[in-house]
Amino acid sequence: MLRWRAVVFDLDGTLIDTIPLIVASHRHAVQTVLGRDLPDEVLRSGIGRPLIEQMAVFDPDRAQDLYDSYRVWNHANTAALLGRFDGVDEVLRELDRAGAAVGVATSKSRDAVDLAFSIQPPDG
Numbered sequence: 001m002l003r004w005r006a007v008v009f010d011l012d013g014t015l016i017d018t019i020p021l022i023v024a025s026h027r028h029a030v031q032t033v034l035g036r037d038l039p040d041e042v043l044r045s046g047i048g049r050p051l052i053e054q055m056a057v058f059d060p061d062r063a064q065d066l067y068d069s070y071r072v073w074n075h076a077n078t079a080a081l082l083g084r085f086d087g088v089d090e091v092l093r094e095l096d097r098a099g100a101a102v103g104v105a106t107s108k109s110r111d112a113v114d115l116a117f118s119i120q121p122p123d124g
Helices: 019-034 040-044 051-058 060-081 088-098 110-118
Strands: 006-010 101-105
Touching (some): 019 040, 051 060, 060 110, 088 101
Parallel strands (some): 006 101
């Protein structure tokens, strides 16, 4: 018997381990565009908000440049830095077997989502 008929998961940091990729992408953009190095807690602080909003926190006048730099580097490094969480595949299979509808919520752009789903991350 199903406890829930539908389940919605966040993508980043829940279904797939993208946090190291996101932090590294932020770091690259900030260093490349602004010539600065920010601590991880600052780079992580906006995760979950739309990317352009995160970039505006680093520098409102250079947000678009930061965004563009982030996306190019992020897409080029997704395959190398994307990770998986133990147990997620099993949970999704069990929900499917039980007949639950599963949804994914994210502030990522569609092309970044498609890229993440097209890559088979290494076990780990």
